[in-house]
Amino acid sequence: MSKIVLSHIDKFYGENHVLRDINLTIEDGDFMTLLGPSGCGKTTTLRVVSGLEKPQHGTMTIDDKPIIDADAAFYEAPSKRGLNLVFQSYALWPHMTVFQNVAFGLKIKKMKKAEIEETVMRALKTMRIEEYRDRYPNELSGGQQQRVAIARAIASSPKLLLLDEPLSNLDARLRIDMRAELKRLHKETGTTIIYVTHDQVEALTMSTKIALFKEGEISQIDTPLGLYTNPIDLQAADFIGNPRINFIDAKGVYNGDTLSVTSEFGTYVFAHETLKLDEEIPEGEEFECVLGLRPEMVDIYTEDPHHKNTVAAKVYANQPAGSETLITLTVGSVEFLAIQVGLVEYDMNQEVFVVLHPGRMNVYNKKTGRLIKFAKTKHKAGVDD
């Protein structure tokens, strides 16, 4: 059992306010990813949780046990928090063998020798590096070092495992392997994990929950699917997803019940229950808004499919990339990107028909930049939305 609650955490470096009122609850067994561009405070948050940094304000509990109470200057020692950390640089001790690295923390706990041997070997086996037990870190490849670092962190069976951009020093292929490895590790051990990354693919593929950071604040906490389909503001929408989401300028009118949005694509009317009513939506007047359209939500036909949401479009450019093809399209003055699976050939300036699904689009208030209409998170094939 380990439920971590951070509330009202503030951290300053001198004048610099690096963490602003961080509130975060991590449930037992979560794989919580802290996602954001560099310098947004995600690593600092991780270090606050680990005990390597002391915030000036706020509290933290693990299973309701106070860990941080900044007002009382109380900070539990890192080693008493029942957690372990994998550093971005791995921080393997170069003068110790793999075995000694992993055994270090266990020795400090005064574990018996035979037990240490057994625990270390179990951790090494889990990470599939038992044959390297007597090597020194500099005799290992980057990927192997990474596994040692993780083995060292899990050897003490922490209730909470912290990972600070652990894959950023690996090459692309190893990264995919290690993603699978970490996901299995999470399933097998059931350990709560906090994972820091700036790579949205890592966040989306591995996490059960994602906390999106922006300039020292958390802007959104959601499941990967929730974050992907309904980013809370324009910046989040822009950050999540590759290729990027299309933004289409539009005019909206809200009559207190439905929201109708007019753009080059025509006019869509969104039902009351799809609106995010805690946000600012001007009532009874026309206001500027932005449609968010994911490239994979665009269906392209060469002949008119006679669908109610069909628009005529023109191919501006075509980028086949093997497993997928990126197509830049124009409708009137609007230019947007679509993606199709596999190799598809279009000619430049070819006339095509695109089917758009308004139900799967997001709407943002341009003035506040905030989401005002949810996209559907689930849609069945063949159903019009």
Next chain:
Amino acid sequence: MAKKGWKRPKMTGKRFKNQLLSVIGNPFNMIVFFTLILLFITIIIPLLSMVQNTFVVAKSELRNIPGAKVGDYTLWYWKYLLASPLTKTILWVPLRNSLIIGAFVTVFSVPLGALMAWLMVRTDIPAKGLLSALILIPYMIPSWCKALSWMTIFRNPSMGGNGVLSSLGIPVPDALASGFIPIILVMTLHYYAFSYIMASGALRSINSELEEMGEIQGASKAQILKSITLPLILPSILSATIMTISKSIGTYGVAARLGGNNPDGTPFYVLATRMKDFINNSPKGVGYAMSILMILLAAGTIIVNQRLIGTRKSYATIGGKGTRSNLIPLRGAKWPMTIVIVLFLVAAMVMPVFFLVMESFQIVPGGGYGLDNLTLYAWIGELQNAPNPAFNQSGLFRNSEFGRALLNTVKLSLIASLITAVFGQFFGYITTRGRGKWYGNAVEQLIFIPYLMPGVAFSAIYFAMFSQPRLGGLIPSLYGTFLLILIVSIVKHFPFASRSGSSNMMQISVELEEAATINGAGFWRRIGSIVIPLAKNGFLSGFLLSFISIAKELDLIAILMTPKNYTLSFLAFDYSKEAMPQVADAICIVIIVFILVTNQIADRFGGNVSKSM
């Protein structure tokens, strides 16, 4: 950026207790605390105490200052130094001599060092491996040994005997035997090392692509040198210049040996030698006042240097990729340039050692190298069998003074360098881990102070502090004790030890320690299991380099010496004043061998003499 600044929460009993516990419970804080106290006691208090001594009447001046009592406040010492009929002889003339020496040493040694650095780093000069292994050896020979060696060659009857030249019937003018010329030349053959080390460091860090870019733009070799290479290494040359000035003004041993007399028969003084005479004789207060002037002079030049370089230094060390440089072909200048370096090595290394060795085997110094004038006496002779009635000492290995001095030297170097190296690692730990924090800066600043002071002035401070009982007798007078010499040697080497410590600590990433913290290791466990094993080699090389530096030290301990505590350096210095320089020569050779061997060992552990400047 902050919406609102952080407001300190109200102080409650609980908050206070927790804060106190976390400060006291952290051994690191305690170490910082005791370090600051230690530095305050060993550096600030002695310095203040010396300043105070220049304003207080001492017993020996009672007859000079009518109506004064011991301990009265007085300006007499400063007036004596700065505004008395003697001012010209005791201050202006020595100051002028020091400045002349400093200026000429700089003018000769900086271009010499820079040229050799350029040849060794950037050109295709032949036998580079061998030459670069040899080129810093002259610097390892103590400067006063080179002074002794100069005397073996150029001694003339007015210096009390014959050297090689005068024994061959070649008259040696007094100007070559003593005074400005020998002092300047000997120092040049020593302090070239500063500009060599700094310029070669800067040259190595220059990306050759910068020069190649100039070539692509159509610049000639000379233009590239003038407009690209030189400006890039200028900051380090400037640094070396200032250090050379500061060091050569502060050097005692060379000037004391080679000063001799002025043409009018009065002793030739520089600041350092004049000051030591005041301190060993009287009035001491004047000596202290002079050493304050010397400290200000040295500190001033170094601070000016930091001001000048501070902002520009950054671009002198452009690192990163592409450091593999294409060498510049010397073509026709190849052999002449090689000859320049070989001549330098002959003058600065081969000749000094050769003539020291040869003279140590002579019965009459300057008596030629015929079999009838050769003996092993200086090494193993006994006084009753002395072949020369002028001899008043047994040979080295039968001489109890040598045995004692050897023991003292080993004891002093071993204990002092061990303690300095340990402290150095702690200082390095504090300054690297506390970088940008007040205590890190405070430690860094305090440690830098001994660096600003010439050795002879630094020991004057300790002499002033400890030549009388302090704290109402709680601390007895330490003058004449081994302890005082030990403390001086330790504290004077703090800056260097701390530099080697911090470069060592910089290599141990903080994350390695944090990983141990997370695994439950406390401060001492971290130090024991992570920091010390990783710092081992750096520690060892730092230890050996301070060992060398302390073993050859003369300037620093000259003021504090009493016969019981003679070290090899001081013994050699003392003997060289007598009619029997052979034993002094022999001791020099022992010291040189000792230094070279230790340096070889240090080299094994990554130590480098260039780090011990």
